[in-house]
Amino acid sequence: MTRYQIGELARMTGLPVRTIRFYSDQGLIPPTARTVGGYRTYDGEAVAKLKLVRTLRDLGVDLPTAGRVLAREVSVTDVARTHADAIDAQMRTLRLRRAVLRAVAKGGEMELMNELARMSDEERQRILDDFFEEVFGPYELDPRFEQHMRSVRVELPDDPTTEQLEAWVELAKLVQDQDFRAAIKRMSAQHEEQRRAGVDMGPRSDGQREAFDFAISQARAALDAGIAPGSPEAREVVARVNARWAEALDVPDDEDLVEKLRSYADFADPRAERYWVLLARVNGWPGVPDTSAERTWLREAGQPFG
Incomplete structure (x- = not known):
């Protein structure tokens, strides 16, 4: 031998x-x-x-x-399987650290980024559920609406992009902001009042959707043209939008539409739309158009959005 x-x-x-x-x-x-x-x-x-x-x-x-x-x-097979699982966990940790560092390199808050990124799925969802409970819990809302809102999950992937991590940090800060919570609670109270009054809380008609799109396009054109919300030109834009909404709601165009239009969530606090933009970004959903700038311009331009 x-x-x-x-x-x-x-x-x-x-x-x-x-x-x-x-x-x-x-x-x-x-x-x-x-x-x-x-x-x-x-x-x-x-x-x-x-x-x-x-x-x-x-x-x-x-x-x-x-x-x-x-x-x-x-056996080698058992060791390989166990070790591969351990490496997977290490890689997830490293990818998360990489996302945090890249986000911090872009100007993010390091400690906050790291804390929010390292949360478990349950901890992240708890932040959202706490928000839902405060802004919806005290009110009698349309069950379909409330169920839809509460069913939303935060699903930050194991390998988030820098943009997803930044979106999650902004979303977490947004839903914990007391001013934003107060605004959503006011919307919930209004929703409850309208529901008790028998106002149809269902989806908008085609005409209403078209009126909304028209309003956003008018605001975008005004922004691109540099028209200030308080200017005479802005009042002309608002008049056109007001007339289109009057037609969509089938009311006289000289009727005060302020309260009517405030019942539509599309013209609520622009941060409410930002919530959906951020959630879509975190979860990797198809992009949600961000019209917060247009909404803000309309709100500042006066009736029926102020």
Whole structure:
């Protein structure tokens, strides 16, 4: 039977002599025999074991586990599966750290970014559920509307982009902002009042949707033209939008539409739309158009949006 000394094993396996000697001293690769001069010798099985240990170590498996594999206490398959799972977890952590660092590099708040990013799915959802409970809980809303809102989940992926992480941080800050919560509570109270009064809280008609799109397009054109909300030109824009809404709601165009239009969520606090924009970005949904600038201009331009 062929015997090899440590120097030969080193050449055959690519491992340093001192490493092979250490493995031998630890009992992982015991010598098969010794020469008359006391030098250790190893057989072909030792060569195979050394190559296996080298491969396991290259893959990051710790030495005690490698020893258990050699002793056949665990299989290579089990070790590979367990180690792959551990690497997956490490990669998720590293990707999250990378997203945090890139977000911080763009000017984000490091401690807040890191804290919010490291939250579990349950912890992130708890922030949203707490928001729902405060702004919807005290009111009798349309059950379909409330169920839809409360069913929304925050699903930040394990490998978020910088934009997703930034969106989650902004969303978390938004739903915890007391001024925003107060605004949504006022909307909920109005919703409850209208529901009790028998106002149809269902979806808008095609005409109303068209009127909304018209209002947004008019505001966008005004913004692009540099028209200030308080200017005479802005009053002309508002008059056109007011007339279109009057037609959509089938009321005289000289009727005061302020309260009527305030019943439509599209013309509520622009931050309410920002909420959906951010949520879509976090969850990787198709992009939601952000018309908050147009809404703000309309609100500042006067009736029926002020």
